[in-house]
Ligand code: NOJ
């Protein structure tokens with residue numbers, strides 16, 4: 001973990017302190033509670049925790065309205081509790097990423113109170129952006145379009161309008177003023193000195209303003225950010241700055257500079273396009289955005305995510321695409337907010353485990369460092385009837401008991417009500433029951449993270465799309481040095497045939513990553529495969545190296561015949577133990593890959609009531625994947 005490029009291999013977990021675990025039973029999660037749950041996070045395998053704002057605040061934007069940059073909101077604990085948390089996280093090898101919300105403050109921040117009382121033109125007043133008219137900067141868009149009609153708000157005390165890009169209670173700091181930048185650098189130093197490893201800079205695109213511009217991505221803003229970075233580099237070697245700039249990739253690219261601005265930046269547009277690709281059953285939206293993403297300096301990294309604490313933002317898609325996303329994923333108008341959708345991953349996937357796995361598999365396999373949103377590892381639901389974006393910020397569901405094990409306060413006292421419906425309620429969806437169940441989403445996610453962390457190829461490797469004729473199949477390789485990973489994803493809800501040209505890997509030995517078996521060649525249902533030893537031992541009709549025969553042999557088994565399988569998750573004892581299965585338990589189908597040039601042999605006749613496929617015609621094809629909505633991966637040793 002001492003590698004200064006640690007963020008390139010990170011698996012980040014975004015958590016809300018107030019929703020994670022309440023240690024003193026006041027209904028609000030706190031730092032002591034979070035510290036108690038670090039073993040859980042370490043067990044999940046994530047390497048970095050991103051915490052939403054926890055500073056003193058009137059909480060009108062859930063803490064993104066900061067009233068004091070150098071303290072902890074009393075509901076969450078004290079600075080001492082925070083320090084204990086950071087040390088405990090570090091002791092477990094976990095990095096800590098916190099928020100630096102300096103585009104704006106709360107109107108309760110002493111800087112603003114001072115500014116509004118100070119005379120116009122004074123250094124105190126100049127901490128914010130003022131105007132005698134609300135008509136200035138007409139080119140600037142409004143972001144919180146549901147609540148705000150203008151980016152200006154009248155302050156009767158100052159007798160002027162102040163500038164705000166978000167809520168009107170969040171005046172924007174004036175970063176054109178070097179005194180503001182100095183003050184912000186002091187804040188940044190304060191937290192880094194406390195041991196924090198990384199800072200997410202909120203709303204970085206809007207720091208500076210300029211007459212006649214959109215007030216976004218201005219050169220002055222980049223100058224400020226470069227100065228922040230230089231000041232970080234002057235004092236520290238392995239601290240990381242992460243940019244929140246909800247922009248197209250070509251507009252975000254300058255935030256990496258020449259490796260002298262941000263280490264990381266979110267890749268916002270990938271996210272809606274993953275959802276679109278899945279619904280359209282077409283890889284195009286996703287490939288398009290990745291291919292149009294400019295390359296970034298070697299020391300830089302994208303941060304990618306499926307869901308977070310905000311709405312699933314549709315700012316970076318076209319009007320038609322936005323309407324499509326709303327129609328498909330948010331029929332209930334209540335689920336829509338601003339230009340987005342306030343729902344969690346599992347309900348967006350209609351609770352379909354295989355789609356959730358596909359999405360999470362993509363999150364782990366696409367370029368960038370993946371960011372998981374708390375609760376999505378167990379498939380938590382949302383509550384779109386809560387205000388603002390609280391729909392996706394409800395308390396973590398630890399167990400099926402009182403208050404989901406989140407707090408011992410009276411249920412009425414919880415800061416937000418728990419999800420309690422029959423599908424996603426804490427009685428049905430919780431950590432404790434999923435820890436007991438080897439096939440749970442939680443255990444699958446844990447295993448997925450483990451596989452991701454086996455190699456640096458996902459964090460640092462190049463991506464190349466294979467583009468087979470069947471546009472419903474998204475296949476790509478990730479390559480770093482002599483190591484390549486092939487990921488094959490069926491975006492469709494039905495079985496798909498596909499032929500992949502893998503000639504460039506001829507002679508390589510495929511290794512299934514979940515099972516780490518070098519001998520595998522049958523891949524069934526995204527998570528089961530046989531070893532050559534299995535075939536020899538159990539399928540006597542199979543001749544060694546004749547996998548076509550092996551395949552036919554499997555097909556000839558009776559429904560109740562027992563196979564010995566080496567599987568890739570807890571169900572199948574991925575630790576290397578063998579588990580007997582019956583053919584009839586194997587539903588759906590997948591592909592066979594041989595070791596000799598990867599000639600494919602065919603598919604698996606479906607056994608769950610659907611028609612068996614005609615194997616004889618398929619055996620001659622070069623490689624086929626049938627119905628693997630889960631993620632198929634192959635690791636090749638060159
Ligand atoms: C971005 C944050 O993610 C969001 O939650 C917040 O409301 C805005 N910035 C304004 O601070």
Ligand code: CA
Nearest residue numbers: 022024028030
């Ligand atoms: Ca508490």
